[in-house]
Amino acid sequence: NAGVTQTPKFQVLKTGQSMTLQCAQDMNHEYMSWYRQDPGMGLRLIHYSVGAGITDQGEVPNGYNVSRSTTEDFPLRLLSAAPSQTSVYFCASRRQGNEKLFFGSGTQLSVL
Amino acid sequence: DQQVKQNSPSLSVQEGRISILNCDYTNSMFDYFLWYKKYPAEGPTFLISISSIKDKNEDGRFTVFLNKSAKHLSLHIVPSQPGDSAVYFCAATVLNSGGYQKVTFGTGTKLQVIP
Numbered sequence: 001n002a003g004v005t006q007t008p009k010f011q012v013l014k015t016g017q018s019m020t021l022q023c024a025q026d027m028n029h030e031y032m033s034w035y036r037q038d039p040g041m042g043l044r045l046i047h048y049s050v051g052a053g054i055t056d057q058g059e060v061p062n063g064y065n066v067s068r069s070t071t072e073d074f075p076l077r078l079l080s081a082a083p084s085q086t087s088v089y090f091c092a093s094r095r096q097g098n099e100k101l102f103f104g105s106g107t108q109l110s111v112l
Numbered sequence: 113d114q115q116v117k118q119n120s121p122s123l124s125v126q127e128g129r130i131s132i133l134n135c136d137y138t139n140s141m142f143d144y145f146l147w148y149k150k151y152p153a154e155g156p157t158f159l160i161s162i163s164s165i166k167d168k169n170e171d172g173r174f175t176v177f178l179n180k181s182a183k184h185l186s187l188h189i190v191p192s193q194p195g196d197s198a199v200y201f202c203a204a205t206v207l208n209s210g211g212y213q214k215v216t217f218g219t220g221t222k223l224q225v226i227p
Contacts, residue, residue, distance in 0.1 A: 004155070031212065040121075042219040043156070043201065050212050090155050099144045099205050099213055103155030 002026050006091050006104035013081040013111045021076040021107050023091030030096040032074040036060065036087040037106075043090065049074055050096065081111045115139045116204050118218035126226050131189040133221050135202030138183065142204040144213070147176060147187050150199045150220070159200070160187070192225045199223070 007022045025032065033048035045058030049068040063085060065077040074093075078085060088108050092101040117136045125131045135145075143164045148156035162169040162176045162185070169176050175188045189196055202218040 006155075035217075040219055042116075042118075043217040045215070048212075050210075056210070092155075096212075099146060099161060099215075100158045101146075101148075101156075101215065103148075103157065105155045106153070 004091055004093055004102050004104040006089075006107050008107060009105065011107060011109050013078075013109065015081060015083060015111060017081050018077070018079050019081065021078075021089055021091075021109075023074045023076065023104060024072050025074075025091075025093040025102070026072065027093065027095070027102065028071060029093035029102070030071070032068065032091065032093045033058070033101075034064070034066065034074070034076045035090045035092060037090060038087050046076065046089075083111045085109065086111045114219075115142075116202055116216045116218040118200075118202055118221050120221050121219070122222040122224070124224045124226060125192045127194055128191045131187075131192045131196065131223055131225065133187040133189075133200050133202075133223065135185050135187075135218055136183060137185075137204050139204070139206060139216075140180075140183065141206045142216075143207065144205040145176070145178060145185050146203045146205070146215075147174075148201040148203060148217075150201065156201055189223075192223075194225050194227050197223055197225045 004025045034046040035043040047066040049055045091104040094101045146161040147159040149159045150156040178185045199220045201220045205213040208214045
């Protein structure tokens with residue numbers, strides 16, 4: 001029972017590089033989302049999706065792109081990494097109509 | 113504008129005593145409140161929740177109290193155990209115009225239970 005799987009666990013990028021954080025869930029959840037956690041800031045929503053083909057912006061979407069081609073996968077793309085994107089990123093999913101979120105184990109990203 | 117606030121960044125409690133974690137909110141339209149627990153290098157995990165129509169919910173050693181008039185909720189852990197040492201996030205949800213539940217998280221409180 002994998003739940004929400006995130007890869008990679010750690011990543012170091014140089015300013016201007018691009019990369020994709022992967023997220024997959026096997027619970028058939030309609031809703032998927034990406035959060036970033038920064039000291040003193042809690043968890044802030046970057047982007048979310050309520051189903052395949054449907055995405056929308058959260059609180060801090062700038063610098064990030066998402067797509068949702070399948071129910072299972074919700075990748076987060078950094079097109080041109082900046083030091084301000086150094087953070088811990090969490091993917092989360094839930095069943096529509098249920099408030100309980102299931103989180104992945106996180107990706108620690110450093111942008112130099 | 114921080115709609116969900118956890119004003120205590122950290123809390124230390126002796127093993128066996130009660131831990132009380134507090135959370136304040138500003139949006140009276142929040143309809144569901146949740147607590148998540150996070151260990152280092154892991155993702156948050158759901159702990160307990162409460163609907164806005166209730167004032168108390170209990171699950172074993174964990175009880176959440178909601179005071180709507182004060183826009184305040186608290187998580188009580190009795191008795192506290194060393195394994196409870198973690199960061200606790202308060203969260204609140206509200207149904208937005210798009211028909212989905214928008215979740216807002218607090219900044220977290222780091223609990224240390226001292227053996």
